[in-house]
Amino acid sequence: MKICVCVKHVPDTAATIKIDGETGFKDSEIKFVVNPYDEYGVEEAVSLKEKNGGEVVIVTVGKAEAAATIRSALAMGADRAILVTTDSQFLDASLTAKALKAAMEKDGLPDLIFTGKGSVDTESFQTQYRLAHSLGIPVVNEVSTLSVDGKKAVAELEVGGGDKQVIEMGLPCVIGATKGLNEPRYPKFPDIMKAKKKKIDEMTLSDLGIDASAPGVTLEKLEPVPERTGAKMIEGSVEEQVTELIRILKQDEKVL
Amino acid sequence: MASTGILIETENGAVKETSLGVMTAAAGQEIIALVVDADPAGLKDKLAEYGAAKIVKLTAADKDVSASPDLAAHALAAAVEKYGLTALLGTASSTGKDLFARLAAIMDQPMVSDCVALDIAAKTAKKSHFSGKTFATLKVDAQVFLATVRPNAIEAKASAGAGEIEAFSADVTDPGLLTIKEVKKGDAGKIDLTEAPVIITGGRAIKAAENYKMLEDCAAKMGAAVGASRAAVDAGYAPHSMQVGQTGKTVSPRLYIACGVSGAVQHFAGMKTSKVIVAINEDKDAPIFAKCDYGIVGDIFDVVPVLTEKL
Ligand SMILES: Cc1cc2nc3c(=O)[nH]c(=O)nc-3n(C[C@H](O)[C@H](O)[C@H](O)COP(=O)(O)OP(=O)(O)OC[C@H]3O[C@@H](n4cnc5c(N)ncnc54)[C@H](O)[C@@H]3O)c2cc1C
Numbered sequence: 376m377k378i379c380v381c382v383k384h385v386p387d388t389a390a391t392i393k394i395d396g397e398t399g400f401k402d403s404e405i406k407f408v409v410n411p412y413d414e415y416g417v418e419e420a421v422s423l424k425e426k427n428g429g430e431v432v433i434v435t436v437g438k439a440e441a442a443a444t445i446r447s448a449l450a451m452g453a454d455r456a457i458l459v460t461t462d463s464q465f466l467d468a469s470l471t472a473k474a475l476k477a478a479m480e481k482d483g484l485p486d487l488i489f490t491g492k493g494s495v496d497t498e499s500f501q502t503q504y505r506l507a508h509s510l511g512i513p514v515v516n517e518v519s520t521l522s523v524d525g526k527k528a529v530a531e532l533e534v535g536g537g538d539k540q541v542i543e544m545g546l547p548c549v550i551g552a553t554k555g556l557n558e559p560r561y562p563k564f565p566d567i568m569k570a571k572k573k574k575i576d577e578m579t580l581s582d583l584g585i586d587a588s589a590p591g592v593t594l595e596k597l598e599p600v601p602e603r604t605g606a607k608m609i610e611g612s613v614e615e616q617v618t619e620l621i622r623i624l625k626q627d628e629k630v631l
Numbered sequence: 632m633a634s635t636g637i638l639i640e641t642e643n644g645a646v647k648e649t650s651l652g653v654m655t656a657a658a659g660q661e662i663i664a665l666v667v668d669a670d671p672a673g674l675k676d677k678l679a680e681y682g683a684a685k686i687v688k689l690t691a692a693d694k695d696v697s698a699s700p701d702l703a704a705h706a707l708a709a710a711v712e713k714y715g716l717t718a719l720l721g722t723a724s725s726t727g728k729d730l731f732a733r734l735a736a737i738m739d740q741p742m743v744s745d746c747v748a749l750d751i752a753a754k755t756a757k758k759s760h761f762s763g764k765t766f767a768t769l770k771v772d773a774q775v776f777l778a779t780v781r782p783n784a785i786e787a788k789a790s791a792g793a794g795e796i797e798a799f800s801a802d803v804t805d806p807g808l809l810t811i812k813e814v815k816k817g818d819a820g821k822i823d824l825t826e827a828p829v830i831i832t833g834g835r836a837i838k839a840a841e842n843y844k845m846l847e848d849c850a851a852k853m854g855a856a857v858g859a860s861r862a863a864v865d866a867g868y869a870p871h872s873m874q875v876g877q878t879g880k881t882v883s884p885r886l887y888i889a890c891g892v893s894g895a896v897q898h899f900a901g902m903k904t905s906k907v908i909v910a911i912n913e914d915k916d917a918p919i920f921a922k923c924d925y926g927i928v929g930d931i932f933d934v935v936p937v938l939t940e941k942l
């Protein structure tokens with residue numbers, strides 16, 4: 376079984392984002408990691424391979440620096456990788472999906488594709504759907520339980536209010552992974568060393584015949600979410616504190 | 632006038648409050664409310680009050696589309712064409728996000744998920760980037776502006792519309808790619824965290840699963856949902872479906888009350904855009920007090936029961 380995992384190279388969520396100009400951010404100063412949700416996809420793919428045999432291929436569209444992030448996914452047990460290089464962190468999702476599709480077609484289509492439920496930088500929540508639609512295969516997102524046999528996959532996902540859906544689909548399909556699916560492993564030193572020798576096949580968008588000139592979505596402005604400057608502390612006895620809090624919430628803020 | 636479609640979400644046969652906020656995001660446009668999972672007659676008054684010119688019951692070959700996400704997406708695409716919609720908006724709930732992503736892929740049009748502000752005429756949308764650390768303003772170059780709106784991000788304002796009811800049976804079929812085998816019901820009657828207008832969250836300080844009862848009692852008085860921090864989930868006090876934060880739910884209620892939560896960045900990633908944030912913590916130096924609106928220094932087991940009583 377051949378499994379592709381779409382891995383995005385994103386800033387560590389603990390990193391402070393310093394905005395640079397209208398739409399840029401200082402990316403050279405911060406650490407980048409495997410998009411946390413994609414990590415669940417890598418873990419699931421590698422454990423399926425460990426059980427059933429096969430091959431796990433990481434597919435990334437990103438800057439040349441993404442190679443370092445790809446190495447961490449390879450250290451988790453993936454076999455090799457494809458990096459489609461671009462020069463922007465902010466790619467239109469439909470463009471990304473086109474690149475992922477073209478790279479997979481060039482390499483030979485897999486039996487199963489994992490993505491994360493969304494990327495933590497652009498939070499666009501759609502690349503996996505565009506990829507699946509263009510390949511004419513099923514997609515299910517926010518999957519927290521999965522079983523795969525020879526021909527089909529059964530996925531469980533939360534649909535709000537604590538309800539869960541169980542969905543069955545044929546292979547190949549696209550699975551958007553989320554927390555709960557598994558516990559991603561921490562690569563050990565020998566795995567990290569081994570990953571250094573694994574192959575990363577690099578290509579550009581134009582090598583794949585993709586025109587990046589007319590994106591559907593463009594970033595016009597990036598600005599910090601206003602920080603709160605510190606709480607107004609409510610003093611007094613518990614009774615007094617609570618009475619004052621309720622008064623504020625009802626009368627001043629009108630949120631109750 | 633340009634027409635904007637709004638995918639209406641319902642609960643127990645009534646319009647969800649969050650859908651009214653989405654309608655308000657389209658103020659100034661001719662609003663066509665699309666209903667897939669309820670009887671439109673029961674929704675008419677509310678939808679007309681919030682500006683619907685038309686209320687369309689959408690089916691596919693007269694069949695209910697709400698049970699199949701792909702079928703619903705194809706039916707929505709047909710509705711866009713039939714009504715010449717220049718925009719179609721929905722709620723960024725778990726079903727809304729899923730449906731709009733399917734729809735955008737089918738229509739091959741751009742789509743912006745989980746917006747906190749929209750300008751339909753200018754085709755711009757504002758949304759979170761980098762887990763709630765920044766806002767991005769995106770310009771959409773599309774024939775049809777597709778977007779979902781973060782629940783409660785836009786406050787609902789009434790604005791009368793004609794509210795004429797009609798039915799549209801789209802000539803589409805399910806591509807048959809996936810089958811929903813089963814729906815496992817969660818705790819019935821619980822308000823969905825991502826859509827709740829008020830949330831009260833218990834952190835590690837809650838100390839035991841049964842102590843969430845204290846927060847549930849308080850929540851019941853406010854029409855609130857109960858959330859948890861990851862520390863509380865990891866300790867087994869609460870299920871993951873209650874977790875707020877970067878690896879849990881993103882919420883944006885008008886009021887967020889954090890009880891015994893320290894205020895880690897990963898927690899804030901999920902609730903930073905709440906309108907008013909209140910923290911109750913026994914440590915006066917807890918980092919959360921530097922990042923919220925109102926603070927009470929105190930033991931949650933003393934403060935919360937008094938709050939419940941006085942509400
Ligand atoms: C990759 C990653 C992802 C993460 N994702 C999330 C996420 O999605 N959501 C999330 O919440 N966290 C997440 N975290 C964890 C986060 O960093 C914090 O560890 C977590 O939020 C802490 O939870 P807490 O505030 O409940 O616990 P603590 O940090 O232990 O804080 C407990 C607080 O309660 C106070 N307290 C104790 N007893 C009482 C009492 N009786 N009355 C009043 N106050 C009391 C203490 O003073 C303290 O401030 C993530 C971390 C990582 C690395």
Ligand SMILES: Nc1ncnc2c1ncn2[C@@H]1O[C@H](COP(=O)(O)O)[C@@H](O)[C@H]1O
Nearest residue numbers: 381382436490491493494499500501502
């Ligand atoms: N540039 C990219 N390279 C590889 N995979 C990506 C890329 N962008 C998005 N994805 C995949 O698509 C998922 C959804 O991303 P998004 O639509 O950006 O929220 C991510 O979790 C990734 O698995």
